[in-house]
Amino acid sequence: MTIDSRIQVVLIDDDPHLRQALSQTLDLAGLKILPLAEAKGLAAQLERDWPGVVVSDIRMPGMDGLELLTELHAQDPELPVLLITGHGDVPLAVQAMRAGAYDFLEKPFASDALLDSVRRALALRRLVLDNRSLRLALSDRNELSARLVGQSPSMLRLREQIGALAATKADVLILGETGAGKEVVARALHDLSNRRNGPFVAINAGALAESVVESELFGHEPGAFTGAQKRRIGKFEFANGGTLFLDEIESMSLDVQVKLLRLLQERVVERLGGNQLIPLDIRIIAATKEDLRQAADQGRFRADLYYRLNVAPLRIPPLRERGEDALMLFQHFADEASARHGLPPHELQPGQRALLLRHTWPGNVRELQNAAERFALGLELALDNSESSHAAGTPVEMVSGGLSEQVENFEKTLIAAELARSHSSVRSVAEALGIPRKTLHDKLRKHGLSFADSGASAHPDDLD
The missing domain is CATH 1.10.8 (Helicase, Ruva Protein; domain 3)
Incomplete structure (x- = not known):
């Protein structure tokens, strides 16, 4: 169980009267709080990018404030932790500050002092997470450029679309010719999404024999058919919590398409020979090299499945374009x-x-x-x-x-x-071709070519 990201302050104090008073102060200030009587187990409930701050007493039975600080910062060194101290604990609090505590408040303290420290800590936390998100976005952008190499307008547009879709929950239909890189795009969508730590399961529907495709995708119970001696977990269920990439979806039979449509709509799977509906948290990325609309018009692909899949289409341009x-x-x-x-x-x-x-x-x-x-x-x-x-x-x-x-x-x-x-100037291009610069300019005009397309810079001293 994780702590709700809407919680702004986790308040920990074993004294019920002080905990109630401080909770009231923070609540009246409009802050969403979670009061706790002990620190044990808190770190396991906080995700690394949890957007709040922790306020904790130092002296508590079980895990004390310093131990909590160490455990929290092992998970996220930039999480603000505010410590509450008694008069005799000031040297201990100084030690905690050196260990990375954001602030400490000596009892008794005014309500305004607590609110001021918490608000400053929350502002710092927002800044840290904004910067972290920006670094991640830049890293993802660089990673995407390394995976999908190219600077043509169509590839720039494709990378932009992948970046926009990756963070969403939308199922995606990838359209592309054989060898265009459909699985590379599918993996990029998965790796740049919130599901990156979940499984990525790739399956080529066209490579599955008709006799095993339903068992492979949906799984089966013992005795579901001749030879089914034990339970099998299907690919959809195996991908739970992650992404399933289904290539060559156009090759699926109409019967299997019906089951896939139900899975997409209800997000449940039923194993062959079973009665239990198993809920799924899964993203489906389908891919095809055919025009599914045309296949639907010809009765080879279900029209309702086509429209269900075609919500977020991504077209991979062929290399000739x-x-x-x-x-x-x-x-x-x-x-x-x-x-x-x-x-x-x-x-x-x-x-x-x-x-x-x-x-x-x-x-x-x-x-x-x-x-x-x-x-x-x-x-x-x-x-x-x-x-x-x-x-x-x-x-x-x-x-x-x-x-x-x-x-x-x-x-x-x-x-x-x-x-x-890649050239730095007109001069370098002319030298590479072994012709004078003026001749190069003449030939550029003759053939309708432009240096603007190459990224080279045409300086005045480049001209003869």
Whole structure:
């Protein structure tokens, strides 16, 4: 059992008369209080970010005020603890202040002195928690950027949506092609939520045989069917208190969809062969690579389940729509692979960068990650679809559009690839391409490219 976050002051004193008088003083001041006769067990009831303060007498039977201070600060060193002392306990109180007590009040003290100290402690506590929340938000933002690499507008928007949804209780429907990173997004939603300490259970509905899918998801009792010799806890029940990620939801049968709809609406699960309704505290994150609305229109997916899931949809853009992210992602995965294999990192050459930008990535991020792994191992950078082969070495005159047009396209792609890299100035881009700065400016105008898109700065002394 935890203490309600609405409680502002926990007051501990074994003297019932003093406890009642102090409680009355704090209550009349509009503060929500919890009076206690002993300190034992309090720390276990306070969450680390509990937004209140503790006021405690020092001399009490069982656990005294100093022991309580030590126990509370082992859990949260920034929790304000105010100690009440008798006249002879002042040296003890000084010792407590050195140990981290926020303040001490010597009996007898005026009511105003208690209220002033409590209010100041509450103001400090609010400031501490605000700063803690800000640091956590910044940490989460950095963590999210590390997980979902990219600076394209679509990825910035996706990270913003994940940040907004993570702290809510809403179920989420993730839409994305194969290899786009649906489980990565689901894990980010879980890890940035209040459920982060609960289980994250991932299951691919498309990989389950029809004969076992209900038992796998909902569990079963002994004797529920032939071979069911003992109770099995299903995935939904196993995920209680956390998040269940259900991938390829479009592959679920209509019968199972009915049970899933009931679970979503009532937040209970009933094991196969059982009669007991088991309440669930669970968040469902479903994912699909299909258009569920179209599947519903075709009778392959229940329309009511679609509308129930589609409250908070998240669309993961395919890699072909985030071309400006391909190089950043590739380098990220290649550096990771190099470190994992104990190999020195390789530098992408301009022709290779152009190849990566031209590729349409039918396998999305998963395909790119595999290509980066091969690159890190020193293998040839070979991509699958024919469109990319133009940059890989297929003679330009062999492809449609004619020699002149293909040369122009290749030049534009090569410049765009260099712009996508991190450069501090126009000069550095021109040097990387091996052309004069004025020539670079002319070609930028010719191809409709802009330095604003690259993050490079065009200083006056960059121009010839």
